Amino acid sequence: MPKPIAGPEIERLIQLLARLPGLGPRSARRAALQLVKRREQLLRPLAEAMTVAAEEVRLCSNCGNIDTRDPCTICTDPNRDTAVVIVVEDVSDLWALERAKALNARYHVLGGVLSPLDGVGPDDLTVARLVERVAEGGIEELVIAVNATVEGQTTAHYIIDQLADLPVRITRLAHGVPVGGELDYLDEGTLLAAMRTRTRI
Amino acid sequence: MPKPIAGPEIERLIQLLARLPGLGPRSARRAALQLVKRREQLLRPLAEAMTVAAEEVRLCSNCGNIDTRDPCTICTDPNRDTAVVIVVEDVSDLWALERAKALNARYHVLGGVLSPLDGVGPDDLTVARLVERVAEGGIEELVIAVNATVEGQTTAHYIIDQLADLPVRITRLAHGVPVGGELDYLDEGTLLAAMRTRTRI
Numbered sequence: 001m002p003k004p005i006a007g008p009e010i011e012r013l014i015q016l017l018a019r020l021p022g023l024g025p026r027s028a029r030r031a032a033l034q035l036v037k038r039r040e041q042l043l044r045p046l047a048e049a050m051t052v053a054a055e056e057v058r059l060c061s062n063c064g065n066i067d068t069r070d071p072c073t074i075c076t077d078p079n080r081d082t083a084v085v086i087v088v089e090d091v092s093d094l095w096a097l098e099r100a101k102a103l104n105a106r107y108h109v110l111g112g113v114l115s116p117l118d119g120v121g122p123d124d125l126t127v128a129r130l131v132e133r134v135a136e137g138g139i140e141e142l143v144i145a146v147n148a149t150v151e152g153q154t155t156a157h158y159i160i161d162q163l164a165d166l167p168v169r170i171t172r173l174a175h176g177v178p179v180g181g182e183l184d185y186l187d188e189g190t191l192l193a194a195m196r197t198r199t200r201i
Numbered sequence: 202m203p204k205p206i207a208g209p210e211i212e213r214l215i216q217l218l219a220r221l222p223g224l225g226p227r228s229a230r231r232a233a234l235q236l237v238k239r240r241e242q243l244l245r246p247l248a249e250a251m252t253v254a255a256e257e258v259r260l261c262s263n264c265g266n267i268d269t270r271d272p273c274t275i276c277t278d279p280n281r282d283t284a285v286v287i288v289v290e291d292v293s294d295l296w297a298l299e300r301a302k303a304l305n306a307r308y309h310v311l312g313g314v315l316s317p318l319d320g321v322g323p324d325d326l327t328v329a330r331l332v333e334r335v336a337e338g339g340i341e342e343l344v345i346a347v348n349a350t351v352e353g354q355t356t357a358h359y360i361i362d363q364l365a366d367l368p369v370r371i372t373r374l375a376h377g378v379p380v381g382g383e384l385d386y387l388d389e390g391t392l393l394a395a396m397r398t399r400t401r402i
Binding site for chain 2: 006007009012019022032035039043044045046047049050051052053066067069090092
């Protein structure tokens with residue numbers, strides 16, 4: 001057992017920081033030291049931002065996005081196309097599509113994908129609420145933007161089944177060569193899909 | 202200008218997290234999402250640990266270490282050799298030496314190195330307090346463990362000058378081949394030092 005070199009408060013700060021994705025034990029120590037050195041510019045503001053987030057962040061009851069408002073900023077944005085809803089697995093996917101300015105529409109965050117092995121069934125996702133939203137009317141197109149994994153595709157099929165009786169156009173993201181990608185490094189499935197859906201230039 | 206995708210509270214959390222060493226904009230977003238998802242296990246405890254640190258962490262008035270106590274945990278540890286003081290540039294160096302269990306002694310944290318170009322002079326470091334500690338008596342050896350850089354060595358010489366009239370043995374860390382290191386990748390200065398101070402096996 002190592003000797004104590006600082007009070008338990010600092011040790012605890014380091015241990016908690018080390019649990020953030022992207023920070024290991026060494027970088028957690030560096031981060032803790034930086035925080036303590038920049039108390040007024042960084043440590044105190046971050047402590048306050050986290051306290052506010054812990055108190056006020058919630059899931060949007062409409063779309064499953066996280067925000068300090070419910071309904072969330074996106075669901076209440078008057079400048080978005082309300083007829084199109086993009087279905088994503090996770091909030092991080094929503095953020096990625098927003099960064100890409102992919103489509104000025106609304107979202108539906110599933111909160112995961114169907115995965116029997118991990119014990120994730122339909123009731124663990126927000127599929128029922130999605131069906132409800134479509135049934136309420138006003139949504140003309142649903143863009144299924146789940147990951148191109150087996151679980152993602154299974155989830156997509158399940159959603160399509162659930163929506164079979166409702167008059168909504170269902171689309172999915174195109175498969176193809178990533179922009180800036182090299183053919184040589186791509187898997188055969190992607191190349192085949194890209195060739196089949198080739199477009200005229 | 203991008204559209205708002207979440208309330209300003211979450212944006213602010215991401216921006217502050219991105220200022221931690223080791224986290225860029227992308228990993229700050231991932232960290233923020235992880236924090237919000239693990240509110241009770243991670244976000245709230247971390248917010249509390251940071252608030253405590255912001256309120257209670259201070260510099261040890263004896264040695265310059267950071268701690269929630271003053272004098273710090275190391276200065277008040279009764280199981281350390283009080284006759285030896287290790288002089289380091291920064292708290293991170295203190296932590297590194299403690300992890301290595303290098304010597305069961307006390308420390309003196311300079312808070313930087315002399316660097317005229319960056320406007321760091323003797324008064325910006327804790328050299329005066331170090332001279333005071335040695336003058337108070339009881340310290341038999343001072344291990345200068347500053348970095349082996351030009352600024353570090355300049356600082357070491359300055360400290361030695363300041364202590365010229367005091368009866369204390371001054372030592373420094375050995376130069377040599379890092380354990381596990383390959384000769385081929387080492388600079389000539391290190392190899393020369395390692396050869397000159399070679400030891401009998």
